[in-house]
Amino acid sequence: MNVLFIAAEAAPFAKVGGMADVVGSLPAALRQAGVDARVVLPGYGFIKHDKYQITHLFTYTVALREGNADVKVFTTVYDNIPFYFLQAYPYFGNEQTVYTDWNWDSPRFIFFNQIVMGFMWEMDARFGWFPDVAHVNDWHTGLVPFLIFESRHESRWARLASVISIHNLAYQGDHVGGWMYMAGIHGRHHPDLVYQNLTDNMLAIALAYSDMLSTVSPRYAIEIQYPYMGYGLDGLIRTRIKDLYGILNGIDVNLWNPATDPDVKYHFSVDNFTEKRIDNKRYLQALLGLDVRDEPMLIGIVSRMVWQKGMDLAVPALSRLLAQYDVQVVALGTGEPQIEAQLRRLEQMFSRNTRCKLSYDGAVAQQIYAGCDLFLMPSHFEPCGTGQMVAMRYGALPLVRETGGLADTVENYDDGNAERGTGFVFQWEEAEAVFGTLRWAYTTYRDRRQAWQRMQKRAMERDFSWDKSARQYIEMYHKAIAKKI
Numbered sequence: 001m002n003v004l005f006i007a008a009e010a011a012p013f014a015k016v017g018g019m020a021d022v023v024g025s026l027p028a029a030l031r032q033a034g035v036d037a038r039v040v041l042p043g044y045g046f047i048k049h050d051k052y053q054i055t056h057l058f059t060y061t062v063a064l065r066e067g068n069a070d071v072k073v074f075t076t077v078y079d080n081i082p083f084y085f086l087q088a089y090p091y092f093g094n095e096q097t098v099y100t101d102w103n104w105d106s107p108r109f110i111f112f113n114q115i116v117m118g119f120m121w122e123m124d125a126r127f128g129w130f131p132d133v134a135h136v137n138d139w140h141t142g143l144v145p146f147l148i149f150e151s152r153h154e155s156r157w158a159r160l161a162s163v164i165s166i167h168n169l170a171y172q173g174d175h176v177g178g179w180m181y182m183a184g185i186h187g188r189h190h191p192d193l194v195y196q197n198l199t200d201n202m203l204a205i206a207l208a209y210s211d212m213l214s215t216v217s218p219r220y221a222i223e224i225q226y227p228y229m230g231y232g233l234d235g236l237i238r239t240r241i242k243d244l245y246g247i248l249n250g251i252d253v254n255l256w257n258p259a260t261d262p263d264v265k266y267h268f269s270v271d272n273f274t275e276k277r278i279d280n281k282r283y284l285q286a287l288l289g290l291d292v293r294d295e296p297m298l299i300g301i302v303s304r305m306v307w308q309k310g311m312d313l314a315v316p317a318l319s320r321l322l323a324q325y326d327v328q329v330v331a332l333g334t335g336e337p338q339i340e341a342q343l344r345r346l347e348q349m350f351s352r353n354t355r356c357k358l359s360y361d362g363a364v365a366q367q368i369y370a371g372c373d374l375f376l377m378p379s380h381f382e383p384c385g386t387g388q389m390v391a392m393r394y395g396a397l398p399l400v401r402e403t404g405g406l407a408d409t410v411e412n413y414d415d416g417n418a419e420r421g422t423g424f425v426f427q428w429e430e431a432e433a434v435f436g437t438l439r440w441a442y443t444t445y446r447d448r449r450q451a452w453q454r455m456q457k458r459a460m461e462r463d464f465s466w467d468k469s470a471r472q473y474i475e476m477y478h479k480a481i482a483k484k485i
Contacts, residue, residue, distance in 0.1 A: 001477060003030060004131035005039040006116055008109065008140035009098060013047050013083065016098050017304075018249070019137055019167040021386055022216065025252045026473070027081045029466035033474060036129075040119060042112055043074055043087035045094040052076050054085065058126060062118040064111075065184030071115050073122075086115055105140075106176045109202075110183050113143035117151070120160075130156060133477045135163045139173030142206030143185065149209050150186055161480035164210040166203075168383050169224050169231050170308070173202030192239055207236050211480040214245040214473075216384035217405035221246025229381050245476050248408055249384040250466035251393070258394045263366035270460040273395050274453055277370070284371030287364075288330055288355040296328045296353070297445045299438075300372030300396060302365045302387055305335030305343065305358070310378035310401060310434070315342045317378075317434035322350040325442050330372065331356045332365055369394040374441050378426070378434050382406045388423070392459035397452070398423040399434075399441055409464070413444065418451035422459040 009016055011024030027037035047054070054076040062069045072093075074085040087093035091108035099105055124130035136144045144162065151157035177200030188199040190208040198204035207213060215221040223229040225238050237244065254260075258277075259269040265283045268276035278294060285292045299318070303309045318329055329350075331343055343356040357364065369375070375391035375398045384405030388398040392410075400406040402425050413421035424444075426437040445452055 001035050001133070001474070001481075002129065002131045003027075003035055003037045003133045003135055003477060004120065005037065005135045005137070006141040006144055007039065007041060007137040008112075010039050010041055010083070012078070013052065013085075014041060014044055014098050017167070018216070018384060018386055021251070022165070022167065022249055023137060025079075025250070025255075026466055026470065028079050028252075029250070029470035030473065031080055033470050035474060035477075038082040038084065040084040040086065040116060042092040043072065043085035044092060044098065046096045047085065049074065052078060057084070058122070060118060060122045062115050064114060065182070069111075069115060071118065073119065084119065086112065086119060088115055106173065106179045107183065109140045109173065110143060110176065110179055110185065113141060113147060114183065116141070116144060117147050124156065131160060132481055133161045133163055135165065136206060136210070137165045138167050139171060139203035139206070142173060142202035142204075143180075144206075145209040145211075146185075146188060146205050159484050161212075161477070161484050162210045163212045163214065163476065163480050164206040166213065166215045166220075166224070166383070169203070169229065169233060170381075172204065172231065172233070174200065174204075176200055176202060192236055196235060198233070198236065201233075204233055204236055207233065207240060211483045212243050212245065212476050213237070213240050214247055214476060216247065216249045217408045218246035218248060219407045220383045220404040223381070223404060245472065247469050247472045247476070248405060249386060250469045251386055251389050251464050253393070253465045256390050256393050258370055261366055261370070263363040264370045264394075265367060266370075268370075268395070270457060273456060273460065277395050280367065280371035281373070284330065284367050285328070287367065288357070290328050290330070290353065290355060296326045297374060297442050298328045298330065298372045299374045299376055300368040300391075301329070301331040301333070301376050302368055303331075303333045303335075303377065305331075305333050305339045307336065307339070308380055308382075309335075310380050310429075311335070311339045311342075313378050313380075313429065313431045313434045314376055315339070315346055316431040317438055318354075318376075319346055319349065320435050321438050321442070322346075322353055325439070327353065327442060329354045329356075330368055332359075332361065332368060334358055334360060369396055372396045373445060374399055374424075374438075376438075377401075377406065379403060379406060380429055385409075389462075389464045392422055392462055393464065395456045395460050397441070397455055397459060399437055400425055401429070402427045409462075413451075413455060415440075416451070418448075418454035418458075421455050422462065423455070
């Protein structure tokens with residue numbers, strides 16, 4: 001089976017959110033299972049060709065409404081995955097960020113969808129490789145299933161199945177009908193789009209025309225069927241329930257490994273974490289200028305500092321906690337100016353016990369996972385999330401809201417001897433709920449250390465590898481292909 005992943009991001013080449021981690025690691029698990037999985041991305045200008053041994057493969061020409069486009073194809077093999085990068089003036093090849101603004105991103109990702117069709121044709125003509133499944137990701141590649149449908153009069157396109165993975169339904173590529181008209185995209189007349197006025201919404205188009213749909217956790221597949229998290233597409237999704245999969249994301253357990261991670265100062269494993277992990281806490285405290293003490297519960301945050309991640313709930317809760325209890329807080333990430341300002345004030349008010357690093361540093365992030373006692377992730381919604389899984393693998397107990405992938409991955413503490421539990425879970429979207437759960441975690445850390453360590457051990461032993469998820473994706477691919485027979 002040949003599967004082509006089509007996406008705007010893939011780690012390590014271009015990463016903004018969780019999609020990059022999925023597209024950068026799931027194909028490797030599929031290849032181990034016998035699937036010829038490959039990835040095609042925009043050839044962004046910031047991608048370092050020398051670092052990743054990226055070389056020119058071929059150039060082809062695509063006829064578009066406003067003229068021909070010469071597309072340069074570059075390639076490399078990373079983690080046993082063949083990657084392809086498409087550069088074409090003026091949209092891809094010079095930029096220094098993955099995303100810019102609506103007025104530029106809309107036409108350039110529409111363009112990317114068009115040139116991907118040409119890329120698949122050229123791969124068949126030049127190398128005899130053509131996908132059985134085109135696996136698109138989020139709105140940026142949402143036109144591909146429609147373009148395949150429009151080309152169904154030709155046999156190879158008629159046989160090509162399409163699958164859409166929804167990583168975050170809140171971002172939809174909507175109101176781009178004018179750009180599609182300018183690009184010469186034919187009218188989208190699917191009745192489920194027409195009657196809901198969604199013909200200019202790229203994610204909705206993918207939901208209507210893909211053979212199968214998937215989300216990145218089972219809980220999120222349920223949540224998006226209702227208005228609160230459906231963001232106007234819940235009605236469309238409910239029409240596709242029989243084709244909808246909720247498949248939990250995995251993580252690369254070889255990469256995310258506290259026993260070998262080069263960014264972790266002191267390596268440890270589930271067999272010796274009770275003795276060795278504390279050295280990372282001390283190192284993190286010294287690194288960030290906190291008092292080097294074992295007694296405080298050290299709370300870590302590695303996140304985009306935005307509303308979705310629940311930072312509006314976290315800051316007031318942490319302020320109350322810091323005022324009353326012996327805790328320390330380290331936060332890393334960038335985001336909305338208002339939330340960044342609140343974090344700066346928190347650091348000023350509790351300068352002895354709080355460090356907020358409003359930037360992104362991968363090495364510091366890994367040290368936070370390896371050194372903090374509690375990992376705070378109080379998201380309003382979370383399609384899957386990988387932070388809580390990495391934290392558990394590194395022995396930090398997550399405190400999360402019961403939503404999406406957080407609900408699927410974190411088992412709530414039983415408030416006893418820890419016969420059950422890998423973290424602390426709350427439900428209500430209120431700062432009071434975050435504070436109450438933080439206080440519960442603190443008293444557990446202070447008074448029930450053996451229970452805490454049992455949960456750490458259980459969390460570190462959880463299997464978050466891609467193996468199980470890869471099997472579910474293969475099952476979904478077979479169902480999509482069966483629709484084309």
